[in-house]
Amino acid sequence: MNPPLKPNIRNFPPSVFFFLLCGLSLFFSGCRQNPKKIATKEGRILHKVILQTDWYAQPEHGGFYNALIKGFYQEEGLDVEIRQGGPASVGTERVATGKVQFSLSSTDQIMIFVEQKLPLLVVYAYMQRSPQAILLHRDNPIHKWQDLDGKTIMVSPGASWTKLLQKKYNIQFNTIPLDMGMGRFLMDTEFIQQCFVTNEPYFIEQKGVNSKTMLIADSGFDPYRVVFTDQQFAREFPELVSAFVAASMRGWVDYIENAPAETNAELLRLNPANTPDFVNYAITAMRDNRLVSGNPEAGEFHARVSQKRLQRNMRDIVEIGALEKSMPMAAYISEEFLPPETRKAIAQAESE
Numbered sequence: 001m002n003p004p005l006k007p008n009i010r011n012f013p014p015s016v017f018f019f020l021l022c023g024l025s026l027f028f029s030g031c032r033q034n035p036k037k038i039a040t041k042e043g044r045i046l047h048k049v050i051l052q053t054d055w056y057a058q059p060e061h062g063g064f065y066n067a068l069i070k071g072f073y074q075e076e077g078l079d080v081e082i083r084q085g086g087p088a089s090v091g092t093e094r095v096a097t098g099k100v101q102f103s104l105s106s107t108d109q110i111m112i113f114v115e116q117k118l119p120l121l122v123v124y125a126y127m128q129r130s131p132q133a134i135l136l137h138r139d140n141p142i143h144k145w146q147d148l149d150g151k152t153i154m155v156s157p158g159a160s161w162t163k164l165l166q167k168k169y170n171i172q173f174n175t176i177p178l179d180m181g182m183g184r185f186l187m188d189t190e191f192i193q194q195c196f197v198t199n200e201p202y203f204i205e206q207k208g209v210n211s212k213t214m215l216i217a218d219s220g221f222d223p224y225r226v227v228f229t230d231q232q233f234a235r236e237f238p239e240l241v242s243a244f245v246a247a248s249m250r251g252w253v254d255y256i257e258n259a260p261a262e263t264n265a266e267l268l269r270l271n272p273a274n275t276p277d278f279v280n281y282a283i284t285a286m287r288d289n290r291l292v293s294g295n296p297e298a299g300e301f302h303a304r305v306s307q308k309r310l311q312r313n314m315r316d317i318v319e320i321g322a323l324e325k326s327m328p329m330a331a332y333i334s335e336e337f338l339p340p341e342t343r344k345a346i347a348q349a350e351s352e
Contacts (some may be wrong), residue, residue, distance in 0.1 A: 005039070018260050021340075035049055035240060036048040038079040040074075044074075046074060046078055047102040047240055047243075048079045048269050049078055049079070049102065049244060050099075051081070051083070051101070051103065051227075052085060052089065052091045052104075053104055054085045056086060056271045057270035058266065058267060059274075059275070059279050059287070060196070060198055061082070062255045062264075062267065062283070063248060063252025063253075063254075063292070064126075064248055064251060065082060065251075066255040066260055067250060068080055068082060069262050069263045070250075070251065070262075070263070072247040072248075073243075075247065076244070076247045078240065078243050078247065080102070080244070084102075084270065084271075087180075091103025091217035094119060095228065096119060099110070101233055101244075102123075102227050102228070102229050102231055103123045103228060104126075104228075105225075106130060107224045107226055107305070107310060110228055110332050110333070111313075111317065111323060112322055112323060114327070115324060115327065119230055119231040119232060120229070120231065120332065121227075121234050121332065122228055122333035123228065123244075123333075124227040124245045124249070124337070126225050126292070126303070127224065127292055128250075128290065128291065128293065128300045128301075128302070129219055129290065129291045130224075131198045131199075131215075131289070131291055132196060133192065133195050133213040133214055133215045134213065135193050135194070135195035135200055135201065135204070135211055136192055136212050136213070136214070137189045138212045139303075140212070145219055146169050146171055147240065148165065148169075148172035149169075149172060150172065152173065152174040152192065153174070154178050154179065154191070154192070154193035155175050156178050157178075158321050160221075161219070161221050161324075162175055164316050165219045167320060168221075168316075175251055178194060182203060182204060182207070185209075195213060198281075201285075202281045202282070203278075215289060222313070238336070242339075249303055249339070249342070252302065253302060254290055259283050264276070264279050266280060299349050299352070301349075303338055303342050304342075304345070305333060307350060310329060311329075314326050314327070
């Protein structure tokens with residue numbers, strides 16, 4: 001049985017969760033506990049932290065599982081638990097209330113939540129480009145963004161990129177709610193829906209239907225995929241945040257370069273919807289689209305965040321009303337937890 005399409009709750013309107021999250025954050029802010037300490041058989045003391053992912057275990061999380069399987073987290077003094085996400089998982093709520101220490105989102109969504117007073121902080125950009133895309137039949141005559149004018153697209157409710165595309169390219173298209181299935185696409189050669197380039201195209205091909213994708217990042221709206229934590233946790237335990245970031249970076253670089261068999265075996269064990277062929281497809285898609293490594297010709301590299309790019313993205317979401325006004329980068333993101341050599345490379349890139 002094929003897995004359901006990702007609901008991409010990261011694209012839901014932040015207002016849906018705002019009042020609940022703020023209330024829970026205030027309630028639990030005084031009830032946080034220090035990370036537990038775990039003693040190993042060898043007598044080492046590890047600090048327990050939890051990463052909440054945004055969906056079931058899959059290659060898009062491969063770098064984190066790789067860091068766990070290879071022992072990179074333990075080498076940094078951490079006992080890391082990775083909790084699988086799903087359609088009912090909201091990482092922002094769990095981080096803001098202290099239930100978990102880390103979760104995954106995108107920079108545009110974190111900007112919006114921080115403006116709404118959630119104490120979140122981005123600490124690591126694990127993907128330079130988002131896998132978010134639109135899915136079309138291969139023979140569909142749509143080849144550029146302007147061709148979407150007058151069309152209908154099935155998307156997650158409130159997806160900000162839909163408004164940005166319409167404004168940027170002076171077009172209008174209808175949207176219908178994502179139903180997390182592929183049936184309508186398979187039945188209608190003119191149907192258009194959102195997807196991840198690492199996921200849905202594979203399952204469409206397995207049904208004997210040829211497809212193509214248009215990566216949203218190529219439209220000019222290109223938020224980073226990021227790890228975030230709670231601002232209070234970052235202040236009180238900066239060494240644990242730095243340790244988590246360093247090990248995760250090692251895990252991601254190794255995973256993309258080498259696709260370790262033991263890590264992929266763990267993904268297969270954790271999520272029966274994964275198959276060896278699908279895992280290979282997703283890793284290839286991440287490589288081909290340079291989601292993790294970025295485009296060196298554009299000055300991108302793993303873990304870098306560009307101030308200019310963030311400012312452009314922020315300006316875009318202010319213009320469509322998703323943000324009231326711009327905010328300084330320091331309000332929602334910090335580079336201090338990256339390894340010194342990465343911070344130095346970023347500073348050099350920013351000066352060029």
